[in-house]
Amino acid sequence: MSANGLLIHYEYCSGCSSCVVACKNELKLPVGKNGITLLQNGPREIAPGKIEWDYIPTPTALCNMCEDRVKAGKQPTCVHHCLSKCMEYGPLEELAKSASQKGRKVVIFTSQS
Amino acid sequence: MKKEWKTANPDGSVTVRTCGWSPPGDHPVGCGMRLTVKDGKLIGVEGDEEHPITQGRLCPRCLDLPEYVHHPDRIIYPMKRDPKDRGKDKWTKITWDEAWDIIVPKIKQLKKDHGAESIVVFGGTGREACLYYYPLGFASIGTPNVCYPWSGWACYGPRCAITDYILGAGYPEVDYAGYFKDRFDDPNYVLPKYYVEWGKMALYSNPDGFFGHAIIDMMKRGTKVICVDPRMTWLGTRSDTVCQLRPGTDSALALGFINVIINEELYDKDFVENWTYGFDDLKERAQQYDPETVEKITWVPKETIIDVARKISMNHPCTFQWGLATDENPNGVQMGHAILSLAALTGNLDVPGGITLGPPAALLGKWRVETRRNLSDELWDKRIGAKEWPALSTALATTHPDETLDTLESGKPYKLRMGWFNSSNFLTPTCSAQPMRWYKALKNLELNVVQDTFMTPTAMALCDVFLPLPTFAEHDGVVVTHFGRNCVTLGAINEALRCGDTRSDIEVCIELGKKLHPDMWPYENVQDFFTQQLKPELGVDWNGLAEMGVYQPKYTYKKYEKGLLRADGEPGFNTVTGMVELSSTLFEAWGDDPLPYFKEPPYSPVSTPELAEEYPLILTTGARKPTSFHSEHRQLSVLREIDPYADVEIHPDTAAKLGIKEGDWVLLENMFGKAKFKAKLTPIVHPKVIHAAHGWWYPESNGEEPNLFGVWESNTNSLVPHKHIGKLGFGCPAKQMICKATKLNSFDEVTVTVPESYKPDVKPEVLEAEWKAAKIASPGSSPEALYCTESSEKVAAADIGVEKLKVSVTVEKENIPAEVAGD
Numbered sequence: 001m002s003a004n005g006l007l008i009h010y011e012y013c014s015g016c017s018s019c020v021v022a023c024k025n026e027l028k029l030p031v032g033k034n035g036i037t038l039l040q041n042g043p044r045e046i047a048p049g050k051i052e053w054d055y056i057p058t059p060t061a062l063c064n065m066c067e068d069r070v071k072a073g074k075q076p077t078c079v080h081h082c083l084s085k086c087m088e089y090g091p092l093e094e095l096a097k098s099a100s101q102k103g104r105k106v107v108i109f110t111s112q113s
Numbered sequence: 114m115k116k117e118w119k120t121a122n123p124d125g126s127v128t129v130r131t132c133g134w135s136p137p138g139d140h141p142v143g144c145g146m147r148l149t150v151k152d153g154k155l156i157g158v159e160g161d162e163e164h165p166i167t168q169g170r171l172c173p174r175c176l177d178l179p180e181y182v183h184h185p186d187r188i189i190y191p192m193k194r195d196p197k198d199r200g201k202d203k204w205t206k207i208t209w210d211e212a213w214d215i216i217v218p219k220i221k222q223l224k225k226d227h228g229a230e231s232i233v234v235f236g237g238t239g240r241e242a243c244l245y246y247y248p249l250g251f252a253s254i255g256t257p258n259v260c261y262p263w264s265g266w267a268c269y270g271p272r273c274a275i276t277d278y279i280l281g282a283g284y285p286e287v288d289y290a291g292y293f294k295d296r297f298d299d300p301n302y303v304l305p306k307y308y309v310e311w312g313k314m315a316l317y318s319n320p321d322g323f324f325g326h327a328i329i330d331m332m333k334r335g336t337k338v339i340c341v342d343p344r345m346t347w348l349g350t351r352s353d354t355v356c357q358l359r360p361g362t363d364s365a366l367a368l369g370f371i372n373v374i375i376n377e378e379l380y381d382k383d384f385v386e387n388w389t390y391g392f393d394d395l396k397e398r399a400q401q402y403d404p405e406t407v408e409k410i411t412w413v414p415k416e417t418i419i420d421v422a423r424k425i426s427m428n429h430p431c432t433f434q435w436g437l438a439t440d441e442n443p444n445g446v447q448m449g450h451a452i453l454s455l456a457a458l459t460g461n462l463d464v465p466g467g468i469t470l471g472p473p474a475a476l477l478g479k480w481r482v483e484t485r486r487n488l489s490d491e492l493w494d495k496r497i498g499a500k501e502w503p504a505l506s507t508a509l510a511t512t513h514p515d516e517t518l519d520t521l522e523s524g525k526p527y528k529l530r531m532g533w534f535n536s537s538n539f540l541t542p543t544c545s546a547q548p549m550r551w552y553k554a555l556k557n558l559e560l561n562v563v564q565d566t567f568m569t570p571t572a573m574a575l576c577d578v579f580l581p582l583p584t585f586a587e588h589d590g591v592v593v594t595h596f597g598r599n600c601v602t603l604g605a606i607n608e609a610l611r612c613g614d615t616r617s618d619i620e621v622c623i624e625l626g627k628k629l630h631p632d633m634w635p636y637e638n639v640q641d642f643f644t645q646q647l648k649p650e651l652g653v654d655w656n657g658l659a660e661m662g663v664y665q666p667k668y669t670y671k672k673y674e675k676g677l678l679r680a681d682g683e684p685g686f687n688t689v690t691g692m693v694e695l696s697s698t699l700f701e702a703w704g705d706d707p708l709p710y711f712k713e714p715p716y717s718p719v720s721t722p723e724l725a726e727e728y729p730l731i732l733t734t735g736a737r738k739p740t741s742f743h744s745e746h747r748q749l750s751v752l753r754e755i756d757p758y759a760d761v762e763i764h765p766d767t768a769a770k771l772g773i774k775e776g777d778w779v780l781l782e783n784m785f786g787k788a789k790f791k792a793k794l795t796p797i798v799h800p801k802v803i804h805a806a807h808g809w810w811y812p813e814s815n816g817e818e819p820n821l822f823g824v825w826e827s828n829t830n831s832l833v834p835h836k837h838i839g840k841l842g843f844g845c846p847a848k849q850m851i852c853k854a855t856k857l858n859s860f861d862e863v864t865v866t867v868p869e870s871y872k873p874d875v876k877p878e879v880l881e882a883e884w885k886a887a888k889i890a891s892p893g894s895s896p897e898a899l900y901c902t903e904s905s906e907k908v909a910a911a912d913i914g915v916e917k918l919k920v921s922v923t924v925e926k927e928n929i930p931a932e933v934a935g936d
Binding site for chain 2: 011012014015016017018020021022024025031032043044045049051052053055080081082083084085086
């Protein structure tokens with residue numbers, strides 16, 4: 001069986017932090033610890049009037065891809081609650097296929113150790 | 114959705130389906146969720162996939178609900194404090210009966226000795242209380258004075274009023290297929306080709322119940338975005354075009370688009386000919402706003418103006434969303450009028466994929482309007498500021514906010530003696546201008562009652578009896594988008610648990626109402642109340658709605674063709690002329706220009722060049738964050754970790770000139786006040802513009818006076834003047850002030866408090882007078898051409914019948930549209 005992963009189509013990540021808080025609830029983490037964190041690229045001016053600005057949710061070492069939820073037939077909590085629905089969970093092959101149709105701003109994190 | 118809304122789990126916990134509203138606050142989106150409770154504790158929040166709009170998604174505020182519900186600082190029992198100890202942390206826990214024993218005799222005495230009008234009920238912004246604070250005032254207490262305190266009523270109310278007068282309809286909203294069970298796939302739906310977001314941040318604000326991320330849903334399907342905003346927002350970086358305009362010049366930009374669309378004959382000729390009034394006058398007015406002139410006023414390049422005008426008129430359908438920037442602008446009535454005119458000219462009103470229009474009567478609005486029956490005509494006539502500001506008081510059932518502060522300070526036309534603050538913490542920078550003036554004035558009231566969930570600066574400063582509110586997890590209710598004025602969904606709020614001894618807004622209305630005006634409250638309990646509201650309109654009782662989960666009313670497009678917008682059943686719009694009024698008969702009757710025009714902000718490099726030398730930066734405020742709702746959520750550790758301080762966005766070039774580095778504390782100051790913010794260097798603002806966060810106070814700091822949880826330290830509204838409002842009484846310049854910025858060595862270098870001898874400064878009033886008298890020049894054109902000219906006599910009353918006009922202008926109690934609530 002292939003490894004699973006988390007796809008982030010960050011073209012649409014609006015930086016709302018729902019994944020961060022949902023994850024904190026799921027893993028019962030205190031302030032200062034997170035299972036997923038929101039990285040920010042920019043905002044920076046790349047040409048006059050043109051701003052590059054991306055939010056990229058990134059799992060931390062504490063992320064277990066919501067083992068318990070997945071076993072219970074649910075999506076990982078970050079995927080479930082994402083306001084932009086820009087996260088997917090599944091086998092890496094399927095995510096790679098999905099990513100190939102999503103343009104430049106997409107990234108896949110794997111659960112492989 | 115499943116019929117079952119409450120389930121017992123094997124581990125002894127119970128899961129309850131509900132739709133969220135407030136407190137803790139958000140607008141009435143009614144996001145679907147399941148709350149799990151065990152042993153009296155809220156242990157789980159999970160988004161409900163079955164909800165037709167939110168589909169399982171939840172924002173960080175709802176996800177952090179357990180921290181809010183069980184926060185150690187939450188107040189869950191009534192409390193009292195001796196009025197001489199206001200500002201001190203000297204509270205005594207009491208029972209509800211003890212609270213009523215203080216409140217009820219006082220109300221009776223005030224009514225007997227001074228009249229019911231000596232009591233004023235204050236409401237806040239967006240919370241569930243918006244449905245209930247009017248009835249609380251009118252029918253539970255019996256006063257005509259219900260007040261939304263933000264200068265110029267600058268939140269949602271102006272837009273509702275403009276819509277009433279120009280379109281004669283409920284609230285205009287983006288068509289996001291919300292009415293359809295199968296949403297975007299419904300065969301009657303058409304996806305907008307363009308979505309114009311104007312002065313709004315819908316993704317984070319969920320404005321008035323519109324689910325903000327529906328925009329992302331539409332973008333994924335192919336809708337392109339045009340942003341009109343002084344800041345390059347994140348959505349701006351994903352947009353087809355951004356008009357990064359100078360704050361407060363929106364009406365000039367809208368008129369620039371109108372100029373191009375009319376002169377290039379790109380408008381919808383059929384719609385204009387059949388359904389609009391005043392096209393020729395608007396065409397003539399628009400000639401003053403050619404793209405070159407508008408570029409000079411707004412900083413938006415003329416090529417962009419022409420390009421956007423063509424895009425929105427040559428691609429159909431196209432949808433528009435106007436934001437709070439419409440209200441927080443003394444020129445906002447004209448801005449809103451121009452934006453609605455754009456929607457009309459491009460044929461996008463009430464069509465699939467355009468702008469939906471709510472029916473004239475609000476869902477559940479009948480009861481709210483009827484509660485006014487409790488007031489005699491004589492009493493209703495005493496409503497503060499109603500006679501002076503008919504354009505405001507005809508559409509809104511409240512006092513005039515600025516007049517209310519004047520009355521508090523002057524005792525004229527009568528003395529106010531008691532205040533009731535329903536879910537409103539308006540000394541924090543939320544909905545009052547010059548909050549120090551309000552603070553001083555409200556101290557003079559004999560009794561102040563506050564309903565809230567936490568000890569706020571407003572309650573600590575003023576309150577004598579504190580009545581604790583339950584969160585939305587802890588009471589039964591309904592949540593209706595746009596406060597009923599364009600209902601996309603109506604959801605059931607179901608009580609999952611109850612901490613302490615709290616009472617919801619409607620529970621307080623009924624309980625107090627039965628003591629003072631029992632004939633107005635013939636309901637056994639809350640569920641009986643909702644059954645009586647829902648049955649006639651939806652055909653279901655309270656349990657029926659809970660089983661339904663979410664009710665989606667059917668929507669009819671092109672109602673104006675079918676006679677569904679007017680009470681008389683005739684085709685057309687519910688306006689004086691029966692048409693979309695590109696030239697407004699009512700604005701003219703009330704002494705303003707009937708056509709949209711641009712007027713410079715009261716303070717700007719153009720209108721006050723000398724002041725602008727001292728205060729060279731343009732200050733805009735109020736952009737939303739996903740981790741707070743105005744002044745709420747500041748005590749939640751999980752959300753504070755994400756957004757820890759009040760920040761000010763400064764362009765890196767500007768910061769470098771001022772010696773300000775990322776993370777420095779900065780003092781912002783202008784002729785009205787000062788406040789401190791943490792510097793955030795970012796290119797998303799123009800070098801001449803800075804943006805300061807609103808809603809800040811520091812619940813972790815000392816609550817007692819003079820600190821009051823640091824309410825004055827980062828109070829953006831201290832820099833916003835009182836009563837700089839538009840000619841019709843709407844709008845305040847919260848988003849287009851001027852200021853200077855100075856680097857501080859630390860937060861403590863300057864402490865901002867109310868001066869001991871503080872009294873309303875003469876300086877602001879002098880400036881106010883200067884502003885009113887000022888001849889305001891605009892660049893690139895003669896001042897008169899762009900400045901508000903006194904209302905012309907062009908649209909002769911004869912055209913429409915003087916009698917008809919009079920009837921419309923007269924404030925008829927029964928005919929007032931269902932009142933609206935804050936944004």
